[in-house]
Amino acid sequence: MSHEFRELLKKIGSGTHTHKDLTRAEAATATRLLLTGEATPAQIGAFLIAHRIKRPTAEELAGMLDAYEEYGPLLPKRDLPGPLIIFGHPYDGRSRTAPVGVLVALLLATAGSAVLLHGSGLCPTKYGLPLEALWRGLGVEWRGLSLERVGQLLEQTGLGFLYLPDCFPQAQALMDYRDQIGKRPPLATLELVWAPYDGPFHLIAGYVHPPTEATMVQLFALRGIPTFTTVKGLEGSCDLPRDRTAILNHAGKRLLxxxxxxxxxxxxxxxxxxxxxxxxxxHMLAGQPCELTPAALWNGGSYLWHLGHAPSLEEGIQLARELFCSGRVMDKVRQLTHLVQPSYL
Structure with missing residues (x-):
């Protein structure tokens, strides 16, 4: 048993009126003890559920990200055309609506951006469809790649994907606890705001509840992240809704x-x-109309405009249509299929 961890657990788990928030340093220590397995299973489960009930502060999340930076992977700076675009989608995937995040990433890379995604396989608590499975469905296998190889692919193709079980097994090991407690702990928020890149980047993070957005903005200030966009997206993802107004916050400026x-x-x-x-x-990649077309054009066009590839949103949508119909996005898939060759295949 970790006596140090027990004291941190007592601090956040003392009840509604007597609990105390952790300092940034204490949150970093707690996360280190989680990742290294120095805390016992009983302590880990108790901490995760107590922290969820208490609700994490921006300072605590900053400390947790400090530990992720210390113990997790960090892609070295690469020769990219501009700031790396990092999307934060929930790892436990989608269960109700069709995701278009993979198509958006391909579209942006085709237009000249470099895009990084990260995720895992089937994850609790939702066990929804993960983005990694969609990449595999298109013939692109990101599992089994080294950190160095992902960086090389970013330079070569403008796309990269960090697969958690390979690149950060300490964090992946905590997934079982999420299933056992039956709720997303604050660790799930880190998936949305983690930026494992040692160079300039634009972080795009999805969320569901407005208080989460406010906490994210405070967190970015604490972590010194100047360029970010938060998205009230579908099921907490970065996918923009079509049946209601899409709400974005670009470094403090509200976009509707x-x-x-x-x-x-x-x-x-x-x-x-x-x-x-x-x-x-x-069908979309082949330039053929399908049920997915409106969502792919809306999301792709919006991000092409938002990230500077088109002077207006209308022209961004037109550019998305042209890139799909011309076969250039399909060419990007073929390039990836040819270059992405995991070591174990």
């Missing part, structure tokens, strides 16, 4: 985007089988 203004509004696309979604994605 309406798909209705661009004839792309409609009901959100329900998530069917993974095989059906992959077929729709392949």
């Amino acid at each position: 985007l309406k798909a209705h203004d661009y004839a792309l509004a409609g009901s959100e696309i329900p998530l069917g089988s993974p095989e059906d979604l992959i077929r729709q994605m392949q």
Whole structure:
């Protein structure tokens, strides 16, 4: 048993009226003890549920990210065309609506940005469809790649994906606790705001509840992250909704985007089988209209504009359409399929 961890657990788990928040240094210590396994299973489970009930502060999350930076992977700075675009999607995936994050990443890389995603396989508590499975469905296998190889691919293709079980097994080992307590602990918030890159980046983080956004903004200030965008996205992802106004916060500036203004509004696309979604994605890549088209154009066009590839949102949507229909996005998939060769295959 870790006596040091027990004292931190007592501090946050003392009840509604007597608990105390951790300092940034204490939160970093607690996370270190979680990652190294110095805390016992009983202590880890108690800490995760107590911290969820208490709700994490921005200072605590900053300390937890400090520990992630110390013990987790950090991609060295690479020769990229601009700041690396890092998307923070929930690792436990989607269960209700069809994700288009992979298509958006391909589109941005085709337009000239460098994009990094990170995630895992099936994760608790939702056990929804993860982005990694969609990449595999398109023939791109990110599992088994070294950190160095991911950095090389970023330079070569403008795309990278860090697969948690390979690149950060200490964090992956905590997934079982999430399943056992039946709730997302504050560790799940780190997935949205983790930026494992030692160079300039633009962090795009999804969220569900408005208080989470406020905490994120405070966290970015504490961590010295000047360039960020928060997105009230579908199921906490970075995917923009079409059936309501999309709410973004770009480094303190509020953006309200309406798909209705661009004839792309409609009901959100329900998530069917993974095989059906992959077929729709392949139709998009081939420039063929499909059920996924409005969501892909709305998200792709919005991000192309937001990240400087088009002077207006309308022109961003048109550029997205042209890139899909011309086959250039499909060419990016072919490039990745050719270059991404995990060591164990």
